[in-house]
Amino acid sequence: MTQAIADINAKIKAGKAKVLTAIELKALVAEIGVTAASKQVDVIVTGTFEPMESSGAIINLGHTDPPIKIRNCWIDGVPAYAGFGAVDIYLGATQEAEPSEETPQYRGGGHAIADLIAGKNVSFKAIGQPNDCYPRANFETTITKESINQFYLFNPRNLYQNFIVGVNGGEETLHTYLGPLQPRLGNAVYSNPGVISPLWNDPDLQLIGIGTRIFMGGGVGYVAWEGTQHFPLQKRLENRTPIGPAATLALIGDAKQMTPEWVRGCYFRNYGASLMLGVAVPLPVINEEVVARASVMDDAIVAPVIDFAIPRRVRPIFGSVSYAQLKSGKITIAGNTVRTAPLASMHLSEAAAQTLKDWILKKEFTLTEPVAMLPSDRAFLPQDVKGF
Structure with missing residues (x-):
């Protein structure tokens, strides 16, 4: 089965589109398989609610x-x-x-x-x-x-496709952008909500591109460009999901439409201020491959465990763990059982997806064709002191 985005929008306007959140889609695939599910679904809605510190607002006074x-x-x-x-x-x-x-x-x-x-x-x-x-x-x-006059968010880096798990193998508590990391592997903190999050479900960015319309902070936003530190060349598993930080998006949206439920200031003690933001991205089911990619589960995606006790650009890695392990509340590192906690809100990540699903079912939101696809060949360049 293949269909164009225009066909899906026609179904939305007629009230006939079948829309599922990513969590609902995965459950359906587990029940009836990819092929049967692809014949029943028109839109898959992904979502996240997590800190997005590379964000900010343009204001015209x-x-x-x-x-x-x-x-x-x-x-x-x-x-x-x-x-x-x-x-x-x-x-x-x-x-x-x-x-x-x-x-x-x-x-x-x-x-x-x-x-x-x-x-x-x-x-x-x-x-x-x-x-x-x-x-x-x-x-x-x-x-x-x-x-x-104008008040809109223009965020240079949102929606990490994957990120890291932070731990502390040292002897003193560390205050980081992941929050406090307890000494001697006292805790492990991760920020990505896993397979509800948008970019896990479109790993090679074949659907999401410049001009993709999204739910952003309770209003309508768009993908504006590749995000800073966009790194699609990250190593990947057979299912095409990355093993560490990879693709990112730059987002733009009218802040006058946004609501306080989905945009919240936050502060990490002894590190600094940030912003919690709710984002949901619709994926058009244009063919069966879309459903196959979006059926990925938390036990099939991994993140690297990084030791923040070493204050260098390249830090020691205690291997990788799956998001299913992270969400279980504990992982094993060097023979030690370490409790885990997310920075992202799982509840609000799913609620963002559900909110956008409701908009689509009410005919209040249609999908857009990207005007250009995002680059797939960006390397990740470090910066070092150079002589003059």
């Missing part, structure tokens, strides 16, 4: 009177980048607030973005570069998502 050319600014006490047009700003999710009596030190750009999305009033302070076009020297106000 609107011109003041007299006008200002912003060179330095703070949103809710968090420095934002103003090296664009006069009142264009980029607020990074991991930028931390400057300490003050009004702003707790644990807050960062992710919290300010989440507060704006929630409709809260947020403080804004700017210092300008006075000139004949923009004579104003400074400006202070409060802003909301309704009082600014």
Whole structure:
């Protein structure tokens, strides 16, 4: 069976599309097999809710009177980048607030973005570069998502296809982007939610490309480009899934549509601020191969176990473990039983997929053809000090 995305959209508009979440699809394949399942399903919906620190918001403030050319600014006490047009700003999710009596030190750009999305009033302070076009020297106000022009997330790296499992073989607790790692292999932390997550189900990016419409933070978003650190050349198993960090996506979406349920600021003690984001990606069932790839289970995908006790770019690896093992709550490392915990919310990852499924069934969301496919030949380049 083959069908085009246009055919699937026609079924969606007619209320006749068969839509399953990735978890539902895997259960169906286990029951009736790939071939029979491919004849019954039109769309497979994947989802995730996890920290995505390479994220941020583009904001156009609107011109003041007299006008200002912003060179330095703070949103809710968090420095934002103003090296664009006069009142264009980029607020990074991991930028931390400057300490003050009004702003707790644990807050960062992710919290300010989440507060704006929630409709809260947020403080804004700017210092300008006075000139004949923009004579104003400074400006202070409060802003909301309704009082600014453009407000959209543009995230350079989201949706890791795979990631690592962090452990600590040293003698002191380590505070990392995975949270605290207890000494002497006291715990193991992983961030990817496994086979509900989008890129496990399209391992060679044959369906997801530039222009793919997605659910992003409670609103509509799109795949904008390859993500930073996109590494499709990662070694892969026979089922084409990668053994470590591989493909990533750059995403864009209208933050004015987003909702606080799906966009949350977070903070990792002694590491820094970040952003939790819910994303769901629909996969069109254009042929049987789509279902075969999306039928992969957690016992058939693996992640490397990395020792953060060695502070180097290349760290020791305690082999690989399957996501089924990780989700069981414990793994074995060097003969030791180590408890595991995810950073991603399994419940909200599935809920993001279910929400997008409901949109499609209600005829509120249709699929898009990618305008270009993502590169499959990107190497991962390190950076070293070079002499001059």
